[in-house]
Amino acid sequence: MNLLGKLSWSAIPFDQPIIMGATAFMVLLVVSVLGWVLLKGYLPYLWREWLTSVDHKRIGVMYIVLALLMLLRGFSDAIMMRAQQAVAVGGSQGYLPSEHFDQIFSAHGTIMIFFMAMPFLIGLMNIAVPLQLGVRDMAFPTLNSVSLWLTASGILLTNISLAIGEFAKTGWVAYPPLSELQFSPGVGVDYYLWALQISGIGTLLTGVNFVTTILKVRAPGMSYMRMPVFCWTALASNLLIVAAFPVLTAALAMLLLDRYLGFHFFSVDAGGNAMMYVNLFWVWGHPEVYILVLPAFGVFSEVSATFSGKPLFGYRSMVAATMAICVLSYTVWLHHFFTMGASANVNAIFGMMSMIIAVPTGVKIFNWLFTMYGGRVQFTVPVLWTLGFMVSFVFGGLTGVLLALPAVDWQVHNSLFLVAHFHHVIIPGVVFGAMAGFNYWFPKAFGFTLDERWGKRAFWCWFIGFHVAFMPLYVLGLMGMTRRLQHYDVPDWQPWLVVAALGAVIILAGIVCQGVQLVVSIRNREQLRDATGDPWNGRTLEWSTASPPPAWNYAVLPRVTAVDDFWASKKRARTTQDQPSEAPGYKPIEMPKNSATGFVTAFFAVVTGFALIWHIWWMAALGVLGAFVTFIVFAFRDRDEIEIPARVVAQFYRAHQAEAVR
Amino acid sequence: MNVALAIDDVRHDAQPRVDEAGPAPKRIVVAYGFWVFLLSDIVMFSALFAAYAVLVRATAGGPTGAQLFNQATVAIETACLLLSSYTCGLMSLAVNAQRRVATYSWALVTFVFGAAFLFLEIREFATMIAEGATPQRSAFLSAFFTLVGCHGLHVSIGLIWLVLMMAQVAVKGFRANVQRRLLCFALFWHALDIIWVGLFTVVYLMGVAP
Numbered sequence A: 001m002n003l004l005g006k007l008s009w010s011a012i013p014f015d016q017p018i019i020m021g022a023t024a025f026m027v028l029l030v031v032s033v034l035g036w037v038l039l040k041g042y043l044p045y046l047w048r049e050w051l052t053s054v055d056h057k058r059i060g061v062m063y064i065v066l067a068l069l070m071l072l073r074g075f076s077d078a079i080m081m082r083a084q085q086a087v088a089v090g091g092s093q094g095y096l097p098s099e100h101f102d103q104i105f106s107a108h109g110t111i112m113i114f115f116m117a118m119p120f121l122i123g124l125m126n127i128a129v130p131l132q133l134g135v136r137d138m139a140f141p142t143l144n145s146v147s148l149w150l151t152a153s154g155i156l157l158t159n160i161s162l163a164i165g166e167f168a169k170t171g172w173v174a175y176p177p178l179s180e181l182q183f184s185p186g187v188g189v190d191y192y193l194w195a196l197q198i199s200g201i202g203t204l205l206t207g208v209n210f211v212t213t214i215l216k217v218r219a220p221g222m223s224y225m226r227m228p229v230f231c232w233t234a235l236a237s238n239l240l241i242v243a244a245f246p247v248l249t250a251a252l253a254m255l256l257l258d259r260y261l262g263f264h265f266f267s268v269d270a271g272g273n274a275m276m277y278v279n280l281f282w283v284w285g286h287p288e289v290y291i292l293v294l295p296a297f298g299v300f301s302e303v304s305a306t307f308s309g310k311p312l313f314g315y316r317s318m319v320a321a322t323m324a325i326c327v328l329s330y331t332v333w334l335h336h337f338f339t340m341g342a343s344a345n346v347n348a349i350f351g352m353m354s355m356i357i358a359v360p361t362g363v364k365i366f367n368w369l370f371t372m373y374g375g376r377v378q379f380t381v382p383v384l385w386t387l388g389f390m391v392s393f394v395f396g397g398l399t400g401v402l403l404a405l406p407a408v409d410w411q412v413h414n415s416l417f418l419v420a421h422f423h424h425v426i427i428p429g430v431v432f433g434a435m436a437g438f439n440y441w442f443p444k445a446f447g448f449t450l451d452e453r454w455g456k457r458a459f460w461c462w463f464i465g466f467h468v469a470f471m472p473l474y475v476l477g478l479m480g481m482t483r484r485l486q487h488y489d490v491p492d493w494q495p496w497l498v499v500a501a502l503g504a505v506i507i508l509a510g511i512v513c514q515g516v517q518l519v520v521s522i523r524n525r526e527q528l529r530d531a532t533g534d535p536w537n538g539r540t541l542e543w544s545t546a547s548p549p550p551a552w553n554y555a556v557l558p559r560v561t562a563v564d565d566f567w568a569s570k571k572r573a574r575t576t577q578d579q580p581s582e583a584p585g586y587k588p589i590e591m592p593k594n595s596a597t598g599f600v601t602a603f604f605a606v607v608t609g610f611a612l613i614w615h616i617w618w619m620a621a622l623g624v625l626g627a628f629v630t631f632i633v634f635a636f637r638d639r640d641e642i643e644i645p646a647r648v649v650a651q652f653y654r655a656h657q658a659e660a661v662r
Numbered sequence B: 001m002n003v004a005l006a007i008d009d010v011r012h013d014a015q016p017r018v019d020e021a022g023p024a025p026k027r028i029v030v031a032y033g034f035w036v037f038l039l040s041d042i043v044m045f046s047a048l049f050a051a052y053a054v055l056v057r058a059t060a061g062g063p064t065g066a067q068l069f070n071q072a073t074v075a076i077e078t079a080c081l082l083l084s085s086y087t088c089g090l091m092s093l094a095v096n097a098q099r100r101v102a103t104y105s106w107a108l109v110t111f112v113f114g115a116a117f118l119f120l121e122i123r124e125f126a127t128m129i130a131e132g133a134t135p136q137r138s139a140f141l142s143a144f145f146t147l148v149g150c151h152g153l154h155v156s157i158g159l160i161w162l163v164l165m166m167a168q169v170a171v172k173g174f175r176a177n178v179q180r181r182l183l184c185f186a187l188f189w190h191a192l193d194i195i196w197v198g199l200f201t202v203v204y205l206m207g208v209a210p
Helices: A017-039 A043-051 A056-087 A097-132 A141-163 A188-216 A227-262 A274-308 A317-331 A334-338 A344-356 A358-372 A379-403 A406-412 A414-448 A453-479 A490-524 A565-576 A597-613 A617-636 A645-661 B001-006 B026-055 B071-095 B098-131 B140-171 B176-208
Strands: A589-592 A639-646
Touching: A017 A043, A017 A141, A017 A565, A043 B140, A056 A317, A056 A414, A056 A490, A056 A645, A097 A141, A097 A188, A097 A227, A097 A414, A097 B176, A141 A188, A141 A597, A188 A227, A188 A597, A188 B026, A227 A274, A227 A317, A227 B026, A227 B140, A274 A317, A274 A334, A274 A358, A274 A379, A274 A414, A274 A589, A317 A344, A334 A344, A334 A406, A344 A358, A344 A379, A358 A379, A358 A617, A379 A406, A379 A414, A379 A453, A379 B071, A414 A453, A453 A490, A490 A589, A597 A617, A617 B140, B026 B140, B071 B098, B071 B176, B098 B140
Parallel strands: none
Antiparallel strands: A589 A639
């Protein structure tokens, strides 16, 4: 009986210089950040104001910090793959051995979907949704913090796999039988499974939290048809989380049972059925596409209306299209595996459904176009991302319609054509949307705007780099190149792959520009300061409060009378020459108390996950016990709210008004 | 029932229109959020049901459901669980009336019925495993043990939760947050019944059908 289970020194790949270099870099980064925080004495502040915070705005910021870090990690994987494929032709094996290359493409997909795109959009929703609804917090603030930290646990486990052991070599979908113990005996798939299970719980709780918040916690007068479109898309996205993530949890749990206890859900013997995993995975996976893209559509709606100075064209049709996509997203999953061997009729119906779902998406595109048409469009950074999205997403969607034809899909499935297609929708759709939202709401979260010049450079690099990197992949797909090739024997492919690698370098330049944009903006924050809280002449409620908003968001909950209520009230004030009314009688405000529950639970989740991956059973038991005790302590705490005295509230508003006037 | 009672505390004509009222009272928000969570739990079970339906014939030469299931035991199990749901309802009434002794008593009865259910289920599992019908034997048995076992796991969590809630009533009394948690517990316990009804039908009744 080994106390450390399967763990030993041989788990650390000392003989792999690339992995050890990356590990050393990561360890150095973590140690220097921790050292800096400790030396400067920031730890108490960080603990009090951030790590234990249950404030939705801070939680949102922390989600986005995680997402940006994971963007860097996922992008390093991407550029390594591009570099490998640009050189590994004929006799050359490139610089990445196949078992490392396999881990890289699996980690790239897993990280970009679960740990970059998801946290980014959930972060934006956290910052914006309660403010847009005109309320003080989420329905369940402490649960929100638990969600954040469980996501962080999954991220940490995935990144530990770089140094200790390995990551899955199965692709980000981990199809059995390849992912079964028989064919993947290492810990890679276990890292994948436990990281996703732990962060999946966090995501599910986020879904429950947002659905409850949007349906039950809104300012007086904020009826459904007065909600900003971003709230509608957040609602649709979170309904999908609630209804889709449990299916992923179940599918991954079955695979875990197969791997750990010798069950036969997906095994090749004893009656197991591997195609069942593929079905279950995509019953989650297709709605997941819309979980990601719907909030981004919400951002584009807010941006196009705000910067055109016009109400959103066809608000009601936008809401209807959003909810239609929400429902239809459950009727198309089989198009991910037309080649499974289902009958022609089954393939036909899923092909048709896949084309039908393009209709509400088209409605949205026209709505954004008509919103801008006749408006006075300001070409700010968020608008550039929005326009870039509209131009490229339409083409990405069209290649999707091609792939929705089973006959075409049979020709190009599993080829780089497919890779090109889904990057063509997910990068303009989700990443551009996240960047637009990042630039749009940054001043709300921090009180100063981002530098426009570097923001525009970042956009152009991304936009050009994206097309240079992915258009060649369509050609390569049609030439017959399959995905996930560590090396290949067809010299004709190489020029195209060199161009694609060049595109990745241009995107890298875009990412560097974004880093510079952040640094420059922080350095020039005094010039970029937004004292009014409304830097864009916004339309929705979040712009009616200070930037950054106080912990309580609104001293008095706004009373909503129209769509784009803030815009309407600004117009009213202009026509009646109203001065901002005298200080209302401020009342003390009850706010949820900070809680270490999320952070501590996540710590134990990491311990448990790590122990289960390495079969260290005693440690797993301790981890579960620790999480349970944390839960009990939380359940028995006596005070869960603190009262902010009226004096403090009044002080804040006096200071804010003085600054705004100045 | 509990939600309705909570609303009855306020006169209906005194309430403004829902849209105008602003954030809902905390009790409504908590119960609603918990319902949403329960729905997600039911979705997870639906995936397990689907897996069971796909694999039910995949016995790989091993025993079938008709050979394994003892319907008398399952009938007693079902009776225990449904009765515990009834006594859980009575407990909710006692909680709403803030009667401590009645709350403890009905909680105890609920716990005993729940534990009896769990005992019978574990005994059924143990018998099957002793006969060599382990989850490793065939895909059908994998799906069976996972589906039924997942429900059993939920019942176990419910029992632990019930004990914790009684501790909270003892330490903190019928505070608003304790009452809300008891309400959530009741929802949880009834939801397990709904799942069991589906499970009983799909696994035990259809499983022995020719």
